Amino acid sequence: MTIGVVVFPGSNCDRDVRWALEGCLGLPTRFLWHEERDLDGIDAVVLPGGFSYGDYLRCGAIARFAPLLQAVRDFASKGGPVLGICNGFQVLTEMGLLPGALTRNRDLHFLCQPMDLVVSNPSGPWLKAYGQGETITLPIAHGEGRYQLDAEHLDQLEQEGQVVLRYAQNPNGSLGDVAGLTNAAGNVLGLMPHPERACDPVTGGIDGRRLLAAALG
Amino acid sequence: MPLFKARVLVSLRPSVLDPAGEATRAAAQRLGVEGVTRLRIGKAIEVDLEAPNQAEAQARLDLLCDRLLANPVIENWSVDLAEIAGGVEP
Numbered sequence: 413m414t415i416g417v418v419v420f421p422g423s424n425c426d427r428d429v430r431w432a433l434e435g436c437l438g439l440p441t442r443f444l445w446h447e448e449r450d451l452d453g454i455d456a457v458v459l460p461g462g463f464s465y466g467d468y469l470r471c472g473a474i475a476r477f478a479p480l481l482q483a484v485r486d487f488a489s490k491g492g493p494v495l496g497i498c499n500g501f502q503v504l505t506e507m508g509l510l511p512g513a514l515t516r517n518r519d520l521h522f523l524c525q526p527m528d529l530v531v532s533n534p535s536g537p538w539l540k541a542y543g544q545g546e547t548i549t550l551p552i553a554h555g556e557g558r559y560q561l562d563a564e565h566l567d568q569l570e571q572e573g574q575v576v577l578r579y580a581q582n583p584n585g586s587l588g589d590v591a592g593l594t595n596a597a598g599n600v601l602g603l604m605p606h607p608e609r610a611c612d613p614v615t616g617g618i619d620g621r622r623l624l625a626a627a628l629g
Numbered sequence: 630m631p632l633f634k635a636r637v638l639v640s641l642r643p644s645v646l647d648p649a650g651e652a653t654r655a656a657a658q659r660l661g662v663e664g665v666t667r668l669r670i671g672k673a674i675e676v677d678l679e680a681p682n683q684a685e686a687q688a689r690l691d692l693l694c695d696r697l698l699a700n701p702v703i704e705n706w707s708v709d710l711a712e713i714a715g716g717v718e719p
Contacts, residue, residue: 513702
């Protein structure tokens with residue numbers, strides 16, 4: 413059982429994710445360079461935060477074309493667990509694996525702070541270790557985390573229970589207070605907050621542990 | 630092969646808040662320029678493209694805009710396309 417951590421040029425949370433998975437949770441991981449083409453022996457994939465390909469054009473727009481991501485797309489379509497954190501969430505929306513888009517924060521600030529989040533639907537594989545309505549604290553660190561989707565489709569996501577994580581107090585203007593959402597099947601989760609930065613008590617909290625631990629069921 | 634020049638304009642959809650545009654509009658007031666009631670920031674992208682004809686050039690640009698240069702979830706785009714006389718020697 414191995415978790416693959418995708419490394420793009422410009423990723424900067426890849427080592428943090430590996431530290432959290434291996435160092436804090438004892439889960440085996442392997443870095444996956446963006447030019448690789450297969451996921452043999454990989455049981456879950458994490459797309460970490462950072463600035464993939466410099467975030468040129470739009471956040472995640474160029475990363476979408478990395479050879480590895482075709483394999484990730486196939487992996488996801490077969491039900492493989494995929495987690496996108498921050499820039500990884502942006503990449504998943506640009507790929508079309510998750511609906512919507514993430515754009516510049518309402519007040520233009522880069523926000524780097526702990527946030528209270530409400531688990532609005534823990535029924536999927538990623539958040540099953542949390543309680544319905546449980547409030548957890550994870551840090552955010554982004555300049556472009558304002559979730560956008562037209563009202564009709566957002567309403568549909570709400571009804572399908574795909575909006576799984578919400579800001580208790582909206583920091584960036586995200587529609588629907590969306591902090592994290594899943595695909596219809598639930599195996600793909602994207603979220604702007606950083607669970608890997610909340611796995612070691614030394615860094616201020618361990619609410620991210622249960623989420624990352626879910627990567628291997 | 631004929632050579633085409635295109636200017637692609639990408640703009641945020643009207644329903645999407647543009648905080649950078651609002652900040653710039655506020656700066657316009659501080660500069661002392663009065664009467665700026667709306668300011669939205671987009672992108673202009675210049676593309677040179679070889680294609681057998683105008684229709685094919687337009688089709689390729691449409692694909693390029695829809696799938697790469699703009700994100701239709703939040704952005705609109707338009708293309709201004711012109712053939713350059715003479716084109717390119719085969």
